[in-house]
Amino acid sequence: MFGRHLSMFKPHIGQVRSLLRPSNQFGNSIILLQDGLLVQELPVLVRHTSDHSFIIKNFGPVNSHEVQGSEAVSNSVDVSKNKSELTEVKSPTSDEEEFVGALTRTGRVGHIYRLLETATIEGITPFVSLKALIRIAQLESREDASEADKTFARQAVIQKLMRTVLDGGDNETLVNTFTFMKDLKPLGSLDNLWQELQSQCIDKAATGMLTISQIARVIKSLHAVNGTKSAIADHLWQGIKITASQINETNIADLCSILPLLKYSNKVVFHTLMDQLPSFWWKLTPDTACSVMDSVHAAGLGSLELCRILVRWTSLSLHQLSEQHLRVALAFFCAAGHCDDTLQRVAERYCRARGRSDLQPATVAALATFALRFNIRSEVLLETASDHFVSHQSQYAASASPSSAAGGGWRLLQVAPPPPGEVTVVVRALGELDHQPRDRVGFFAAVERHLSESFSAFSAEEVLDICLACVYLRRYPLNFFRQVFNPFFLERVPAGGPDAQRLRTKLSALDCALTFECPGYRGPMLPRDLSARSVARDARAARLAHTVAPQLRAVSGVSQVEPAGPLPQLPLHPLYLPDLTCRRGDGSRLCLFLNPPERYARGTEHPLGPLQLRRRQLRQLGLAAVDLPLRQLAQMVVHPALLRKRLADAVAEAD
Structure with a gap:
């Protein structure tokens, strides 16, 4: 049975050959790696020797008996050294710092050559060699190119410095040199040294001889050299797996930053990270945690366990969060679709602690977006948004400003296409969540002022969203309907x-709502839509309607129970499609709607603004709406008597 499943993981030979360029030192292969329930096909590096080819490392500590059969392995990995010695980052000595200071004070490349000639062999360490290369590059960028070409010793000096770095055994300097030289690749006879430098970095990263931060820098450099999602960088998951015990609060941001750069191995790196995160999550700083959220979101990864850990961290570190940190956290949870009671309390605590007057409009918009995303009808969040909007209405822009959209470099705050205006988000939150602002006169006066002054700055969808939100709250935008139903708009x-179809449906819904509810509106303004088109229906409600129909027929005084079709007087929209229709004993017609949880406020059975509008419109048509929670009825299916009683009560209470 297991063999059948493994047949799905057969390697594609054409893809394998294209992963790496042909090399005399490295080849590539593919293995199947099982990590818990995750079985993944991953690329691995293979080192070529005179008679053998073997996979680099066994994803664990180095054992002497594993390398006795190959002299090449014993030469590249000193098994007598401890793992901590292999990955130790050395600090520069006082003599090295003094020599580097002398290099910094020089003003010409020729002076550096003379200074290197006077130094002893022991004085030219890998650290000094790297600083000398950097200083030479800085001075050559200032000097005339012809003067640099006249220096015949340049090739020999750079070759000697790079050879010192390659043979010095200082991993930190080796990685720093590779990071520096990726933008200044040597030409001519030095190209072989560049290839050797790259091979050493790849070899040490894959064998776990570098630290987590060093491996991350090597992967970033390979990404910069070889382009997007470098195939070579995808092989270095081996070193991360070997050095997984080094992952801590200081290097987790570096490790997460490479997740978007990996194509095949980002999942195994993410699972390795998740194995270590529970042991130190409370030590994360706000910048580190936001970097983790940003990188995980950019890589398209995530898990329920990660969201729960980050919610606990947000609750614990709430007193350390700036407004930008809070916006990043809320954007991450909105993108991940995760919300729980703890996260809701965190947002409410932040509003109480900071107060309404100290918040920025971008933060208020983020809180409103969070409430809107998860249907959180919280009085604290919505009153904070409405009061801040009224008292600081001059600070709100019609569309998000570039500074607020950039968000200090966080990709979570960089939305494309351009984000909706902060005004739109706040008004939508109050309207769709059916929350009347405390200062109704001041709130709607501010909305009207923004629309009148910046009507052309809003997009068409933003204007329709604001108008519909006002209709949900029974404040009808009569001063702007001539601008909306206008050829220019x-x-x-x-x-x-x-x-296109979504905007047309919103336009029809606005026209229909104003026609039914607003006496001063001379509508309808739009012709009736007679086009033949389909509309998506909730499959959960459709299945449950077949089960509920027989029980509804058994209710006393109910007749003519049948599946319902579209109501011709209302727009063709899933919101206006009843699941069942029936008649009561008094002859009135009922429309029964099985509403999914998304149409109620989170954790309650309070209907949202669109459902309230639908009830009022059906009442104008002489129909009674029976709104039933789909989740509640699905639980009652196994109890027919209880289900019939619930249906009878709903039919009797319908007005």
């Missing part, structure tokens, strides 16, 4: 594409 609605 309708030209801004795309004629085709994925957004």
Whole structure:
């Protein structure tokens, strides 16, 4: 049975050959790695020797009996050394710092050559060689190119310095040299030294002889040299797996930063990280935690365990979070689709601690987006948003400013296409969550002022969202309906594409709502939509309707129970599609809706703004809406008597 599953992981030979360039020192192969329930096909490095080819490392500590059969292995990995000695980062001595200071004070390349000639062989260490290479590159960028070409000793000096770095055994200097030389690759006779430098970095990274931070820097350099998602960098997961015990709060940000750069091995690196994170998550600083969130989101990874850990960290470190840190955290949880009671309390505590007057509009918009994303009808969050909007309305922009969108380099805050305006987010949150602002007059006056002053700055969808949110709260935008139902505005609605039908539906819903509810509105303004098109329906509600229909027929006083179709007086939208229709004993017609949890406030059965609007519109049509929570009815299916009683109560209470 297991063999059948393994047949899915057959390596594609054409892809394997393209992973690495042909090399006399390294080849490549593919193995199957099982990590818990995860079985993954991963590329591995293979070192070529005179008569043998073997996979570098066995993803564990180096044992002497593993390398006795090959002299090449014993030459490249000294098994007598301790692992901590192999990855130790050495600090420069006082003599090295003094020599580097002399290099810094020199003003010409020729002076550096003379200074190197006077130094002893022991004085030219790998650390000094790297600083000399950097200083030579800095001075050559200032001097005339012809003067640099006249220096015949340049090739010999650079070759000697690079050879010192390669043979010095200082891993930190080796990685720093590779990071520096990736932008200044030597030409001519020095190209072989560059290839040797790259091979040594790859070899030591794959065999676990570098630290986690050093491996991350090597992968970033390979990414810069070889392009997006370098195939060579994908092989270095071996070294990360070997040195997994080194992962801690100081290098986890470096490790996470390489996840977007890996194509095949990012999952195994992520699982390795998750194995170590529970042992130190409370030690993370706000910048480190935000870097982890940003990199994991950019790599398209994530897990429920990671979200729970980060929620606990956010609750623990709330007093250390700046507003930008909070925006990054909320954006991460919104993108991951994770919310629990602890996270909701964290957002409420932050609002109480900071106060409404000290928050920035971008932070208020982030809190409103968070509440809107998870249908959190929290009085603390929504009152904070409405009060801040009224008292600081001059600080809100019609569209997000470039500074707030950039977010200090966090990719979580860089949204493309451009983010909706902060005004739109705040108004939508109050309208769709059915929360009346405390200062209704001041709030809607501020909304009207923003629309009148910056109507053209809002996108067409933002204008429709603001108008619909006002309708949900029974504040009708009569002063702007002539601007909305205007040929110039309708030209801004795309004629085709994925957004066209959504915007047309919102426009029809606004026209229909104003026609039914607003006496001063002379509508409808739009012609009736007679086009033949389909609309998506919730499959959960459709399946449950077949089960509920027989029980509804058994309710006393209910007749003509049948599946419902679209209501011709209302827009063709899933919100206006009843699941069942029936008649009561008094002859009134009922429309039964099985509402999924997304149409109620989180943790309650309070209907959101669109459901409240639907009830009012059906009442205008002489119909009664029976709203039933889908999750509650699904639990009652196994108890027919209880289900019939619930249906009878809902039918009797329908108005």
